[in-house]
Amino acid sequence: METRKLGKQGLTVSAMGLGCMGMSDFYAGRDDAESEATLLHALDRGITFFDTADVYGMGRNEELVGRVLRPHRAKLVLATKFGIVRDPKDPQSRGVNGSPAYVKQSCEASLRRLGVDVIDLYYLHRPDSKTPIEETVGAMAELVKQGKVRYLGLSEVNADTLRRACAVHPIAALQSEYSLWSRDPEDGVLQACRELGVGFVPYSPLGRGFLTGQIKRFEDLEQDDYRRHSPRFQGENFQRNLKLVEHIEQLARRKQCSPAQLALAWVLAQGENLVPIPGTKRRKYLDENLGALDVKLTAQDLADIEAIAPRGVAAGERYPAAMKGLTQANTPPVSQAR
Numbered sequence: 001m002e003t004r005k006l007g008k009q010g011l012t013v014s015a016m017g018l019g020c021m022g023m024s025d026f027y028a029g030r031d032d033a034e035s036e037a038t039l040l041h042a043l044d045r046g047i048t049f050f051d052t053a054d055v056y057g058m059g060r061n062e063e064l065v066g067r068v069l070r071p072h073r074a075k076l077v078l079a080t081k082f083g084i085v086r087d088p089k090d091p092q093s094r095g096v097n098g099s100p101a102y103v104k105q106s107c108e109a110s111l112r113r114l115g116v117d118v119i120d121l122y123y124l125h126r127p128d129s130k131t132p133i134e135e136t137v138g139a140m141a142e143l144v145k146q147g148k149v150r151y152l153g154l155s156e157v158n159a160d161t162l163r164r165a166c167a168v169h170p171i172a173a174l175q176s177e178y179s180l181w182s183r184d185p186e187d188g189v190l191q192a193c194r195e196l197g198v199g200f201v202p203y204s205p206l207g208r209g210f211l212t213g214q215i216k217r218f219e220d221l222e223q224d225d226y227r228r229h230s231p232r233f234q235g236e237n238f239q240r241n242l243k244l245v246e247h248i249e250q251l252a253r254r255k256q257c258s259p260a261q262l263a264l265a266w267v268l269a270q271g272e273n274l275v276p277i278p279g280t281k282r283r284k285y286l287d288e289n290l291g292a293l294d295v296k297l298t299a300q301d302l303a304d305i306e307a308i309a310p311r312g313v314a315a316g317e318r319y320p321a322a323m324k325g326l327t328q329a330n331t332p333p334v335s336q337a338r
Contacts (some may be wrong), residue, residue, distance in 0.1 A: 001014045001015065001045070001046025001047070001048075001293075002014070002043060002129050002293060003015060003048075004199070004272060004273070004274075004275050005150065005154055005199065005272075005273070006121070006172045006173040006199030006201070006273070006275060007170060007171065007172030007173060007197060007198055007199050007269060008170065008197040008236060009151060009170055009172055009178065010148070010319070011120070011121065011151050011172045011173075011199070011310065013049035013077050013112045013275055014046055014049050014050055014275075015090070015268065015275060016047065016049075016264070016268075016275065016276055016277070016289065016293060017047060017048075017049030017050065017051055017079075017201070017275055017276070017277035017280075018038075018039070018042045018047050018049070018051065018277060018279070018280070018286070019040070019051045019208045019277040019278060019279030020050060020052045020055045020056070020061055020279065021051075021052070021053065021061060021063075021078070021274075021279055022041040022063070022066060022279045022280065022281050023035035023038075023056075023057075023061060023064060023281040023286070024056050024057030024061035025055075025056045025057040025058075025060075025062045026029045027060065028109075029175045030281070031281065032064065032279075033205050034281060034282060034283070035064060036064070036068045036241060037062065037238070038280065038282060038283050039064075039069060040283055041200070041286060041287075042286055043069070043072055043075075043186070044215065045077065045205070045286070045287070045290055047277065048075060048077055048210070048250035049077045049277070049288075050069060050077070050078055050079065051075060051079045051080075051175075051201075051203070052065045052078075052079070052080045052107060052124075053080055053081035053082075053084070053115075053125055054080065054081065054082050054084075054109065054110050054113075055084045055085075055125070056199060057082075057084050057221075057239060058086065058088060059109070059113050062080060062110055062113035062114050063113045063114075065078070065114065066078075066113060066114035066115040066116065066290050070115050070116065070260075070273075073265055077120040077121060077211060078114060078116065078119060078120045078121070078264065079119075079120060079122075079123065079153065079173075080110050080114065080121075080122065080123070081122070081123040081124070081125035081153075081155060081175075082086075082102070082103065082106035082107065082110065082121055082122070082123075082125060083096055083097060083098050083102075083106070083124045083125035083126050083136075083155075084096060084125045084126055084159065085097050085293075086228060087197065087307065088091060088099060092261045094116035094298060096125075096126045096127070096128045096129070097128060097131075097137035097330070098124055098127065098128030098131040098133075098135075098269045099131050099135070099136075099139075099259050100135055100136070100138070100139035100261070101129070101139075103136060103139035103140055103143070104139060104142075104143070106269070107119070107122065107143050107148055107149065108148070109320075110122075111148065117147075117148075118148055118149065118150060118151075119148065119149045119155050120150045120238045121142065121149075121150070121151045121152075121172060121173060122140060122149040122151070122152060122153065123152075123153035123154060123155050123173070123175060124136055124137075124140070124142060124148065124153070124155060124157075125155050125156075126156055126184040127156070127157050127331050128153070128331060129162055129228045129331060130330070130331075130332070131331060131332075132160075132173075132328075132331050132332055132333060132334045133157070133161050133164050133165050133168075133331040134164060134165075134168050134334050134336070136166075136169040136272075136331070137152065137165045137169050137171075138168055138169070140169065141168060142154050144169070146278075148311075151173070152169055152170070152171055152172060153171060153172055153174065153175060153201075154174050154175070155172040155175040155176060155203075156172060156175075156176050157174065157176075158188070158189065159188040159189050159191070160219035161331060162174060162189070162192050162193070162196065162198065163192060163196065166196050166198070171196070171198050172198070172199060173198065173199040173200065173201050173275075174189065174193055174198050174199070174200055174201070175200075175201040175203055175277075176189065176200075176201075176202070177202070177203055177212060177318060178202035178203075178204075178205060178270075178274075178276075179202065179204060179205045179207045179263060180207065180211060180244075180248070180263050180305070180309040180313075181207045181210070181211065181232070181241070181244065181309065181313060181314035181315065182318055183196045183311045183312070183319065185200070185202075186311060190270070190271070193273060194271070194273065198273075199273050199275060200271070200273055200275075201274075201276070201277055202267050202273045202274060202277070202307035203276075203277055203279075204279075205263065205264055205276040205278050206260055206263055206264065206278050206289075207232075207263070207314075208227055208230065208232075208233075209227070210232065210233070210241060211245060211246070211248060211259060211260065211263040212258070212259055212260040213245050213249050213258075213259040213260070215233075216242070217319055218233060218234065218238050226269050229280045229318045230316075230318070230319070231316035231318075231319075232314055232315065232316040232318060233316075234316065234318070236270065236315070237315040240315035241265065241314060241315050241316070244309060244313055244314070245259065247262065247308040247309070248262060248308070248309070250304075251301070251304055251305060251308070255295060255297075257291065257295045258288055258291070258293070260278075260285075260288055260292070261288065261289070261291050261292040261295050262292075262295065262305075263292075263293045264278060264292035264295075265295035266275060266297065266305055268293070269297050269302065271313075318323075
């Protein structure tokens with residue numbers, strides 16, 4: 001397995017990680033037995049980087065990942081996140097809390113659910129518009145001093161917030177959505193990561209499954225599937241985005257790979273500091289995704305992909321209106337702290 005470095009502090013991971021969210025939440029067809037088998041198969045295939053969060057399944061995903069991977073702790077990197085707050089009585093509601101007290105509370109809870117003494121990579125899941133990033137990262141840095149966390153990360157922050165965070169403590173990785181149909185990080189964030197020596201971890205590099213070519217009709221999504229509420233999966237947007245997938249399928253046939261492998265190969269080709277974490281709960285899709293590491297794109301291939309999937313090509317917003325405030329939010333300056 002090829003490895004890549006995240007940040008400048010020595011964190012080395014497999015060139016592709018595994019996103020574990022769908023094993024416990026948001027997507028239909030959950031099966032703990034298959035998820036457990038997929039986690040172990042990922043280890044066998046050389047994956048060392050596993051991504052979860054405290055809100056996935058209201059903590060159940062951390063428990064699942066911890067239970068299965070704990071016996072193999074020495075050879076893997078566990079990443080989890082805090083900051084998004086969900087109401088057990090209304091799981092669709094979202095809030096963000098980046099207060100120093102919540103940082104410490106969340107870390108203790110994640111350590112307990114994962115069943116470990118230290119978290120390798122601890123992310124702020126979303127920036128808190130009420131708490132200066134300096135305060136949040138300062139509290140996270142205390143966790144490093146206490147030996148409860150090894151490296152710090154952020155998710156869905158803009159370049160300015162990243163720079164402010166790095167002035168407080170080194171940031172190993174920034175995680176944001178990035179794929180052929182979500183290229184927002186190219187608006188300064190990827191450049192800032194390179195300048196600051198921060199690794200970049202693309203989540204949903206397969207467009208929440210749409211870029212695999214496996215989703216043909218909105219009606220095929222189960223009633224409890226999160227994607228039914230995603231603007232890109234609805235109405236006219238769905239049909240327009242199918243056209244994009246058809247073009248990707250054509251290029252994939254030429255490269256003798258699957259559409260998913262082509263899409264992942266494109267992400268991997270965007271820089272050595274990128275480590276995508278495609279999510280899956282099935283072994284067969286894990287193997288398919290790992291096949292992308294063998295797909296080498298030429299300059300002509302990249303040009304052809306750019307022609308069919310330029311920035312802004314996707315129809316529809318990536319999140320429902322109610323959730324747009326949870327991405328790329330600015331935190332207040334320290335001078336305006338409460």
